[in-house]
Amino acid sequence: MALAQPRDLEQYLALGKRRHNELCRQKRIFNARNRIIGGDAEAWDVQVHDQKIKEATEKARHETFAAEMRQNDKITCILEGRERRDKRSLCKAISDFQQHFQRPETRREFDLSDPLALRKDLPARQSDNDIRNTVSGMQRFMGEDLNFRERKKFQEEQNREWSLQQQREWEKARAHQRCAEDLYLKTRLQFDERAKHLQNLESATRKAVCTAVKEFNKSQATESLERKIREKKQEQEDNLAEISNLLRGDLLSENPHQAASSFGPHRVVPDRWKGMTQEQLEQIRLVQKQQVQEKLRLQEEERQRDMDWYRRRVQTARAALLRERWQQRQQRDLRRALDCSNLGLAEEQRAQKKYMEEVCTNQPTEDYFTQFNTRSR
Incomplete structure (x- = not known):
């Protein structure tokens, strides 16, 4: 039995780790629900946990706000009670101040509503100079003053003095008027005498002026007659x-040389020119004939040129038509060759297809498709 070396253990652990990762990967990939929908339970659990923490935090914050609002309500109630007490105290202080320092009899308009006003009131008129006797009060009219008798006596005396003064002024004015009339009469007589003297002087002066004007006009008429005679003779x-x-000048004598200009023989003076000479007219006619012949020559050349262009257009059109027919024949030949080539290719394709059907007889089964998608890589 071989001993397990540390390297073998490491390889075995690495191999087991890779196998475990591969199984986990296959579980994630081959699970259609997770692959298509994309559900992640762990992520969902984390989200639920976060949501619960958030809700707890919001709840704690709302409770804190509610406690603070209750505290504020209590403070508001206390302040409102204090404000009501202060308002009552202020109203009471104002009422006491009005009772002690603002009594009705101390007001400025108390006399309008004083119940004892009639007892305290003065008579309507105490004297003629009473300041209360205004126009709107109608307590004093013209002629109803208290000093009526003395005033009437004084007025009669004053009227008498005025009458005497008017008489004295009237007599004085009449005396002044008589003096003025005498002075006016004397002045008028002096003016009449002076006007008569001036009129006599004016008559004498007018006669002298008329005599002088008559003599002057006579001399002017004589001079005018003599001047007209001289002017007529001069005219x-x-x-x-x-x-x-x-009669002797060049204007009526039709002298052609008078129109010659000093600027050259080809220039004339317009106001003296009498027309062209016979030589000039002959030269002009000769030039006109030459111009007519030149125009006919140009017309003939243009006609020949147009004929040449027409022949060229006809030849060009004929050549274009021939070339177009040749191109059509070439296209027909190319089309026939292309059709033949396509037929050959079609025959080859059908033969190849028939050969493939005869050679390739095996069909893919289910085992062929199950060998795919067995690993996650």
């Missing part, structure tokens, strides 16, 4: 000179 001379210049 006739100017007209004769202008007619002579026009």
Whole structure:
């Protein structure tokens, strides 16, 4: 019998450990419920334990809050009772203060509600200067004062003095008016005499002015007549000179050289130009004929060019048609070759399939499939 060495024991323990791990792994993997649903009892137990701890903690916290709330309620009740007592004490102190220091007779408006007001009241009118006799009180009217007799006598004396003073002022005013009328009459006579003298002077001056104006107008008329005669004579001379210049000048004589410009022989003066000469007209007609011939030549060249392009287009179209037909023939040939090749491949595939059916006769059984998925690796 061989002795077990420490190394053998270690190998045996390692082998047993691997076998145990393999069995545990197979149990987890081959258990369809755990593999598909993914249930983990240990994790669930841990979660339940944590939930219970959490609930206990919440319960303890709520109990702490409840105790604190009860304590606060007690304190609130005590404070409310103290506040009510303080309020009653304050109301009592206010009432005592009003009874001792705020009596009705010490108020400012007590006279409005005083029951003995009629006994304490004064008469409605004591004198004419009583400050209580206001307008709204209607205790004193015009002519109902206490000094009516003395006032009436004084007014009569005053009226008499006023009448005498008015008479004196009236007499004085009449005397002033008479003096003013005399002065006005004298002044008016002086003004009339002076106006008459000025009128005479004005008449003499007007006559002198009229005479001078008449003489001046006569001299002006004479000068105007002489000036018109001179102007008419000068105008006739100017007209004769202008007619002579026009008849002898280049404007009516149709001189073609007067239109020559100093800037060159090809330039003319527009306001003096009388038209082109016969040589210039002949040259223009010659140039026009040349232009017509050149245009006909260009048209003929363009027609020839269009004919060439037309022939080229026809040839190109014919070549394209021939090439297209050749391509169609090539495609038909390729299609026939491809069809032949496909037929050959189909025959080969059918032959191979028939051969495989004849050679491969064994079918897989259940034992063949059970040899798979026996380990966790």
